[in-house]
């Protein structure tokens with residue numbers, strides 16, 4: 202059995218309910234691009250909202266961290282990884298959490314106690330030393346010399362504010378060297394494998410720390426790293442998780458891993474992350490902004506390294522590799538096989554697009570950098586604008602040649618360019634064509650109207666579960682236990698159009714979050730909002746906590762039309778609509 206199954210089975214045997222992995226694109230949180238930890242989708246529940254599956258949960262969660270994107274190429278960085286976790290939402294606390302961790306490591310994974318060490322929270326001005334965790338570890342058989350205490354590294358919080366608390370980390374001795382009696386957390390031969398966070402506090406925006414309504418446990422174990430450790434390999438990419446992917450790259454390129462480790466790791470990592478982003482129902486595709494740009498960078502960097510290995514870019518290497526990933530993971534993530542065609546199509550589309558300019562761009566790069574030591578902003582911008590080289594790709598190429606890049610200058614030039622195109626599209630607007638943001642603003646207000654209409658035409662229990670807007674359409678996910686009837690769809694559409702015709706005024710008011718809730722303003726995750734919120738009112742038909750922007754009055758929206766109604770996930774329906 203693999204680590205993932207062992208973990209989930211163990212925690213189910215301890216009374217936990219398995220919850221499905223949340224999408225990599227956070228459903229109702231525009232503040233982060235991707236889910237970066239197992240606990241992220243659980244924040245509202247850690248803050249006190251009851252979880253539908255109960256108080257003891259376990260899962261494996263898809264995570265994407267792109268701040269280390271350029272580090273990929275070594276033995277242990279990945280842009281996508283899976284995190285195992287078990288949670289107690291106001292149920293058990295330190296004793297059980299640590300005992301479960303110890304038992305799983307030593308009895309299920311059969312790790313000898315001699316190879317383990319732990320850290321606990323040393324305390325600071327406001328929160329005391331975690332003596333309790335230390336004595337639990339001692340009672341389980343971890344010797345005193347193998348328990349270290351730190352302040353900075355043993356307090357966990359995702360970002361700046363939110364649920365947080367002291368933690369206890371577990372380390373494994375990953376070396377052939379003799380194991381030292383005393384544990385030194387700075388010694389890199391000790392590798393962190395698991396983290397038990399005791400979330401009993403909430404950090405506020407003003408820096409103060411208050412007690413949460415309940416004491417929770419949040420734990421996280423990285424699948425890639427722990428699998429490599431259990432299999433006794435020092436290179437994550439040599440573990441069973443990656444072996445077949447690396448072998449496939451060797452086969453396609455006719456080259457050996459040992460001589461091409463960096464490029465092969467980059468290809469393996471980036472294709473897997475791209476597959477998972479494309480598989481997500483959020484519908485991210487390669488573009489020049491936000492998530493779409495991360496995806497584009499991943500695919501383009503992967504293609505550049507494939508070319509470095511002399512892989513024929515006209516072959517279907519990208520879909521061959523993607524299919525391998527899809528087969529491997531579809532047992533765990535249904536959206537991967539469900540969206541297989543879309544994944545393969547988008548990968549190939551982006552490859553074809555980039556292959557067209559890559560050769561020429563590389564030639565320009567070689568020619569223009571022959572006698573210089575620094576790439577100036579104009580060349581960097583030309584590579585971006587004409588040949589589609591993300592700035593990070595230019596920097597990588599430059600580093601390989603020992604050249605510098607004026608990235609600051611590039612950023613300025615990039616901004617100037619954006620401003621120019623914005624002015625151009627405003628000009629078009631004056632001439633009678635709507636610019637991007639105007640259309641999106643209309644869709645935004647239409648979303649509020651749709652939300653309000655569904656409550657009348659379908660059920661008062663309808664609540665927004667997510668939304669996504671672009672220039673062409675809006676998508677709206679909402680809680681609902683049935684497929685909408687044709688009648689319901691028709692009534693909803695008519696009601697929204699009636700409100701549009703009535704030209705209802707849109708107004709906005711800032712107020713404390715409690716007041717917004719009291720007046721019945723629609724909201725999703727109340728715990729995530731700041732203390733003061735903005736509420737948008739549309740006539741007297743809708744009030745919603747929202748950051749805007751919105752149109753001034755509803756007649757600006759035009760005609761609203763529902764083009765599709767379908768299932769999104771269990772108990773959640775999705776409407777796609779357009780405005781004309």
Ligand code: SER
Nearest residue numbers: 238240396419420421
């Ligand atoms: N939230 C903690 C982490 O990401 C434990 O899950 O390390």
